[in-house]
Amino acid sequence: MLRFITFFFLLFSISDYTSAQSSNFYTEAPHAIIMDVTTGEVLFEKDARVAMSPASMTKIMTAHMVFDALKDGVIEPDTKYLVSDEAWRRGGVSSGSSTMFLEAGSSVSVMDLLRGIIIQSGNDACITVAEGMAGSEEFFANRMTLKAKEMGLKTANFKNATGWPHPEHKISAYDLASLTKQSMLSYQDYFSIYSEGAFTWNGITQKNRNPLLGKFSGANGVKTGSTEDSGYGLVGSATIGENTRIIVVNGLASKSQRSSVSQKLMQAAFNQFKVYALYQKDDIVGQIDVYLGSKNTVSVMAESDINVGMYYGDRSSLKTKISYKDAVAPIIKGTHVADLIVSVPGRIDRIVPLLSAENINRDSLFGIAWSVLKNKIRGN
Numbered sequence: 001m002l003r004f005i006t007f008f009f010l011l012f013s014i015s016d017y018t019s020a021q022s023s024n025f026y027t028e029a030p031h032a033i034i035m036d037v038t039t040g041e042v043l044f045e046k047d048a049r050v051a052m053s054p055a056s057m058t059k060i061m062t063a064h065m066v067f068d069a070l071k072d073g074v075i076e077p078d079t080k081y082l083v084s085d086e087a088w089r090r091g092g093v094s095s096g097s098s099t100m101f102l103e104a105g106s107s108v109s110v111m112d113l114l115r116g117i118i119i120q121s122g123n124d125a126c127i128t129v130a131e132g133m134a135g136s137e138e139f140f141a142n143r144m145t146l147k148a149k150e151m152g153l154k155t156a157n158f159k160n161a162t163g164w165p166h167p168e169h170k171i172s173a174y175d176l177a178s179l180t181k182q183s184m185l186s187y188q189d190y191f192s193i194y195s196e197g198a199f200t201w202n203g204i205t206q207k208n209r210n211p212l213l214g215k216f217s218g219a220n221g222v223k224t225g226s227t228e229d230s231g232y233g234l235v236g237s238a239t240i241g242e243n244t245r246i247i248v249v250n251g252l253a254s255k256s257q258r259s260s261v262s263q264k265l266m267q268a269a270f271n272q273f274k275v276y277a278l279y280q281k282d283d284i285v286g287q288i289d290v291y292l293g294s295k296n297t298v299s300v301m302a303e304s305d306i307n308v309g310m311y312y313g314d315r316s317s318l319k320t321k322i323s324y325k326d327a328v329a330p331i332i333k334g335t336h337v338a339d340l341i342v343s344v345p346g347r348i349d350r351i352v353p354l355l356s357a358e359n360i361n362r363d364s365l366f367g368i369a370w371s372v373l374k375n376k377i378r379g380n
Helices: 055-072 085-091 110-118 123-134 137-150 175-187 188-195 255-271 366-379
Strands: 002-009 032-036 042-046 080-082 107-109 198-202 205-207 219-227 229-242 243-251 271-278 286-291 297-302 306-311 320-325 335-342 350-356
Touching: 032 175, 032 255, 032 306, 042 175, 042 255, 042 271, 042 306, 055 110, 055 123, 055 137, 055 175, 055 188, 055 229, 080 110, 080 123, 085 123, 107 110, 110 123, 110 188, 110 198, 123 137, 175 188, 175 219, 175 229, 175 243, 188 219, 219 255, 219 297, 229 255, 243 255, 255 271, 286 320, 286 335, 297 335, 306 335, 320 350
Parallel strands: none
Antiparallel strands: 002 320, 032 042, 032 243, 080 107, 198 205, 219 229, 229 243, 271 306, 286 297, 297 350, 320 335, 335 350
């Protein structure tokens, strides 16, 4: 039999919980998300789980592949790759797309190519890296997708290294934020390139296109993107004090709208949203009934920290309940015996495993018989 124990938390408690899709907060971006880096908690989202065209925000994954190869020793920072005619033709000056201005037949170091990818958004740099590391851009894109799946990015499907439009080249805003968080935490030294303001190659200096850099205090990354199909988008990051937040916006109509919307969203990320601790790992959440045990109940505890992102302006109450099936002794401490269900109107219920906080032995034969008799008398 499925049983529930319901709890209510007042709106001003530290245990407050609110929908990430706050009814009191609005952004013009068709796709948007705010994510806290430390906890991974989503503070706000709008159509963030829907696969979309990422344009040059794809290059966060391209750069991450290079970071991985550097970490594993497959390549070195001074490893050089040859710029092919194909890379020059499809990503160079004549392509009409973002370019590093590489020259066909030249050899360029990995670190220079990384800056060309991250700061200048050079498609020629992306193709050169892809061909150098995998033999072709197609094979490299396949590796990108496989790596993305390993990272838990369920919607990711890459068909190229540049973000050039393709009907099957997709990823959600949520997965872009998750990718960025993982890359940021794993490769802090290399990730700092995203905060550099400009890069010069072949005598041409190009500024970083990120509209947050130099305009939002604490901004430290990451990547813009735009095509006719995707609209204008940005993955942005900033750190204020001990808090680091990632935002993603996409589908905007212009550069100016991208700039204004992203700045408003990043301001809200720090000024209007907060991460609250609902329970810490091993905190006792409640008790559930036990059958045939030496005790009639067992305490249940949080399997891991339970953090909740909350919009300051939301004043709705939280409802949680412990859900469990009949627990029968013996029960070993640390066994998954129940779930905590967190419910807020407008959001899918959140289910968190709860573990037994103690050992419960099976009762004696007399005790079991007496328990069965009592249940019959009660009509259970």
